Amino acid sequence: MRTLGILTVCTVLLAGCSFTTAGGLSECDSSEDCGANQVCTNNFCLPQPAGCGQRYGDTSAEAVQLGAVLPLSLSATNPAAGKDESEVQGLNAILLALDELNEPGRSSRKITLHVCDTAFDATRTADQTQWLVADKKVVALLTAGSSQTLAAAAITLTKDVLTMSSSGTSPELTTREDNTKTGLLWRTAPSDAIQGRVIADLLVNDARFNTLQKVGLIYLDKDSYGVGLFEVITERLRTSSKTVRPIPYLRKDEASIVSAVSQMDAFDPDITVVVGFEDDASFIVKRGISSTNLKTSAGHKWFFSDSAKDTAMLDEDDVRNQLQGAYGTAPAQGAGQAFNSFQLRFIQKYGPDPRGFSFTSHSYDSMYLLGLGVAYSQGTSNTVTGPKMAEGLTKVSSASSAPIELTPTTVNQAMTELAAGRSVNVEGASGSLQFDLAGEASSPIELWQIEGSAFTEQDIIPPP
Incomplete structure (x- = not known):
């Protein structure tokens, strides 16, 4: 040097x-x-790039190098904005799975995980991804969020790096042209083509909502997640008898949010659907409290998409009081042994119930799936590469095999079968992992309601 x-x-x-x-x-x-x-x-x-430097798991030279770019902080420039609690718990779920994959006696190589905090910044995500690929030589990358997953995939898909998103739900991920050629982009979260249709169908057909004629939609603009859900919901409602008023806003832009709420107040909806992240959603509700027509005392109702399902939204008394009885949707958590095992160990290690957040079980499964990809790649080619791991993931959805629940006591069985080149049928904490040719697993949708300081499950709706 x-x-x-x-x-x-x-x-x-x-x-x-x-x-x-x-x-x-x-x-x-x-x-x-x-x-x-x-x-x-x-x-x-x-x-090194801002937000990077955390390393977890096995640090030996023989370990497989994996990366994660996650929006843990709410702002890249304002530390006082704090952390995104839902994303922090998603990382905890990933680390829980990583610890279990690295336990002694596993029939696969140990794993190192390099974690970068994107702070919801797509440009920062791209810089971090470039560093992880070029300098840390990661063969696979975990991501969260639609815009950030797309920013990372613009790099990883050209470098033969497998990319797995636990909360990227935009329909755009399905149709990304270069992924249809490489098969390197996967997600455990279902597409918003599913969630958007469920929200629209609830508003039209469910007795809890179908008498509400004026529907407002405040959605995150210039973002693949917000725009994707907006397009699906409004297209589905277009032929209904509902009067729909969509109004966009910009992420963490106070003036934009104030304007959107003011316009929605003038529209005077019976129910307002909010498509945005928890911090923005909380601010929208706070502005609604001082409005004329968006208060619950005026008969107005709130409805939220998955990204608002975060206990932080219920921290402030005035917001929590306004939201009593409000509804929302999110990809359903699993209901089998894999989820029960995950839930118990998550609570024991970290404290909160993972049901209080969206995508915790999907985050857990995403790490487990990468572990299975490592086992397949190592067993069938004596090396670990992104394309070979992706090939292994095409073999975890065999309908002809008996299901293997992904738990610490059963994962070796799946690893052994995959390492021998045989197909398996795995069930994750998030439910069925029956991947299609686009690298997606369909999922039922949970209808939740706010009661006190908790999100309570009301219904599980099969994917349309």
Whole structure:
């Protein structure tokens, strides 16, 4: 490793780097020449991407290198904004599965997981993904959220890196052209083509909603998740007798949200469907409290999509009081032994019930599926690559085989079969993992209701 005494042309080497005369900047040929938390860029050791640096699991040289880009923080520029509790619990579910996959006696290689916090920023996600692929040599990547999954996939799909999303629900992921050629993009979360149709059908046909004629829809704009659900819901309602008013807003933009709520108040809906993340949804409800027509005392009702199912939305008394009796939907958690086992161990280790958040069981299953992919790739080719792991995932949905529930006591059975090149039929904590040719598993949808300080399950609706 070589060392430069003084650097005076930093801006030439890296956009945004400030002028410095500090000594000790190291030259490098690869990131192995650099110290901890540094990466070799243009032959100089520079800090690793913001939000990266956490490493979990087995750290031995023989371990398989996997990555995760997750929106753990609500803001990249404002630390006071805090963490996204639902995403934090999703990471806990991933780490629980990672610990179980790395237990002694497993019939597969150990795993290292490098975690980066995207803070809901697609550009930051892309930078982190590039670093994980180029410098950490990850063969597979876990993602969350539709926009961030698409940002990561723009890199991973060209680099033969398997990508698995636990909460990317946009229909756009299904039709992404390069994935139809490579088969490297998978998700345990069902497409919003399912959830959107369920929401619309509930509003039209369910006795709890079908008498409500004026439907408002406040949705997250310029985001594949928000726009995707908006399109599915409004198209489904287009031929109904409902009067529908969709109004977009921009993520974490107070002026945009205030304007959207004001417009919705003027529309005076019987029920407002909110498609957005918990922090935005909470602010929308708070603004509704001071409106004329969006208060529960005025007879107005609220309905939410999956991303708002987060106990943080019920922290403030005024919001919680306004939301008593409100409904929402989310991909259903599993109901079998795999979920019961996961739920018990999650509560024992982390405290909260995973049912209080969306996608915790889907996050758990996503890590387990990567573990099965590792077992197949290692067993059938004596090496672990993204394409070979993806090939292994095509063999976990055999309808002709007896189901194997993904628990710590049964996962070795699935690993052994896959390592021998045989197909299996696995059931996850999130339910059936019957993947189709697009790398998706259909899922029933939960209808939940807010009662006190909890989300209570009301119905489980089969996918239409």
